[in-house]
Amino acid sequence: MKQALQFYIDGSWVSPVGSATLEVINPATEEAYARIAMGEKADVDKAVAAAKRAFGSFSRTSRKERVQLLESVIATYKKYADEMAAAISDEMGAPLEFAKQAQVGAGLGHLSQVLEVLKTYEFDEVVNNTLITREPIGVCGFITPWNWPMNQITCKVGPALATGCTMVLKPSEVAPMSGLLFTQIIHEAGVPAGVYNMVNGDGPSVGQALSTHPDIDMVSFTGSTRAGIAVARAAADTVKRVSQELGGKSPNIILADADFLRAITHGTRQCFSNSGQSCNAPTRMLVPADRQEEVIEIARKVAEQTVVGDPRAATTTIGPVVSKVQFDKIQALIEAGVAEGARLVAGGPGRPENLNRGYYIRPTIFADVRNDMTIAREEVFGPVLAILPYSSEEEAIAIANDTIYGLSSYVTAGNLDHARSVARQIRAGMVHINGASGDLAGAFGGYKQSGNGREWGKFGFEDFLEVKSMFGYQAA
Template identity: 45%
Template sequence: MKRETQIYVGGQWQESTADSVIEVVNPATEEVIAEVARGTTADVDAAVSAATVAFDDWSHSTVDDRVAVLRAWADQIEANADEVTDTIVAEIGQPVTWAQRASTDMTVRDLRNFADALPEILWAEQVGTASVRRLPAGVVGAITAWNGPIRSVCLKAGAAIAAGCTVVLKSSEVAPLTPFLLPGYTEKSGLPAGVLNIVTGTGPEVGEAMVTHPGVDMVSLTGSVRAGSRVMELAARSIKKVALELGGKSANVILPGADLDHAITVGIQDAFRNSGQACGALTRVLVPRNRLAEAEALAALTAKSFIVGDPTDRATHLGPLANRDQYDRVRSHIERAIGKGVTLVAGGLDRPEGLDRGFYVRPTVFSGTNDDRIAREEVFGPVLVIIPFDDEDDAVRIANDTDYGLAGGVWAADPDHARAVAGRIRTGRVRINGAPIDMRAPHGGLKLSGIGREMGRHGIEDYLEYQSLHG
């Protein structure tokens, strides 16, 4: 078992001032695989001080300097892809094929997208008699999510560093081991000491200390609505800029005339990616009422086709949920929906066959209404609900009848028609007929799904401020 009691500050590993540790559990085996420091306010102070010292030089680095660092950083992750992927699999149970493709490889692409986007940013412009410049926001406190232990970190730290900011990172206590790999890569990439600092610990201790720290200028969080609300509350006391990437309850609208079989198959693949632990997962499937029974049958077949099992097996589609709390929470959602009489189409509370340990949940499909609690609350597991609609206006109404607004999908025989309907949906991103997501475009939400955008040029610009020079 690993014991990682150090934090990364000012380009060096140093002992945390913590007097206790946090256990890291492999969700497939339920065994403790590591211990990390339960960081303290003193640790945060040290990290913020290092980031503050480093900010003056890094904020004046050239675009070419930052492009070179980002490309070298991406190259380092790519060269160490197996190490990164294996660590992700061990600490959150992502199936190895998915972890490689959607976590490791995608992070490499994200960093290269940032490098490509930097020269595209309008760093200075003349507005009348004033010169307007873009400036880095300052020292950024980055609080990242366990469901993306490499990608979530690099989407924040990569964009902030690209903007000329310095970063204090609090990685998730559920998945701290993958971020610990990054300093070895960033040092070889030429990133100066103090630009990236890492403190492990819990949200109430380390996270809140970062948000309230007078030396932190901006806070970026990926997490739950509750966590986002708390960050906003605390950040408001010192008027800090915040960026929040929160939850979702996204609708996949399948219009009359669409290829129902294909739309159901691709939609469920989206909903169940990373075992359903994806904020943008399309977990509400909206279908014409006269095709409800057909949709239920197709969804049942698709859900039953997923291989649930050992995440180190390349044949596995769905691994375990990331931790015990998540496992209990998802099962409670399923149990409550069954108890309320929502129609169970596939899955349920029984453990997947042959798996007597690990935090595994069967791929589960319900059929109900948009008023059911299972259709209102984010489950964050392999659970979706099919909802019938009467006509196109009814479909749009149901899609928008949610507190969230992160993602969505629209399927139609005519792509132009699908785009027209997508334009009526109040959400940050919509896939048309299952089209792949272009990772250079912005990702983020409306309503309870958050504030700000990640990925590509727009992700970098979230970490910039304007300065006007007159005369």
């Protein structure tokens, strides 16, 4: 069993204050394969103090110095791509090739994007005789999830380094091994002592300590809406900036003039991808009522072609979900769908055939779903698709917007102007038009209870900056 019983503070691997540990479970085998130390408030205090000491000098580094630092981080990250993919696959169940191409690739993409932003970003502008300058916000606390570990860690660490902030990271205790490896990458890349610190632990201990700490200037959190509310409440007393990327229940509107075979196939695959463990997954598919049976047959074929199995097998499409807690939650939601009268057309409760071990979920599709059903309201976070029929375009838009969430959405139409028109009416932070992929130069984030703040590109970069006005800067 791997032993990872230290934290990274002030440029060194150090022993924790306490003795608590946690076993890391491989979701494909249900067996523990590693043990991590679990931090407490005193560990956070040490890490924050190191970050605070480092901020004075790191915040004054030049653009050139930070460009070179990011280039070093990127080069080191590339060296560890295969090892990182294996770590992610073992800790959260992603198929190995998917882990390398999508999970590890996302981290590289974000680091590369923030480097490009840094090279040309205008930190200063003159308005009348006032200088508007953008300065690093200070010491940041990062709380990241298990479902896309490198995506979310690099979304926060990259722009913080680029803008001159210092930080303390708490990776998910459910899937911590990739975060530990990323910390080694940071160390080898030559990030100055104290600029980056890492403490493992759970939300009530380390997460709470970061959120309430008076010397933390910003908390960036990615996770459930329930946990995000707790972070915001904890941070309120010190009036720190809070950036949150939370849950989603993204609608996928298939308009009547769309190419149904292409749109339904793509949308169903996207819903099942990463075992459904993506906050922006298109889990509510809205289709014309008079064509629902056609949609069902296309989606059912995708479910039948989705191979659930060992993450290390080359033929596997999706692996297990991350934990028994998630497995049990998803099973309960599938059973709720049946109990509330949705029509089960693929999958259902229980593991797939021939898999009696591991947290595997059958790719599941419900039809005749009403938007007041539990499976249409709650974030399932598993490979479960809800098909909702609509009678008019206006009703489709109303159903799409009838949710507490507003992270992502999808609109497909045969006519681009038609798709654009509907996209403008969706209350969500992102809309994918006609199957378009996300653009790392865009802005990732949501409306309503999907959070606040933005990640990716220039917009995520600016979340780490304070705006200062220097009046009378120009000579009279």
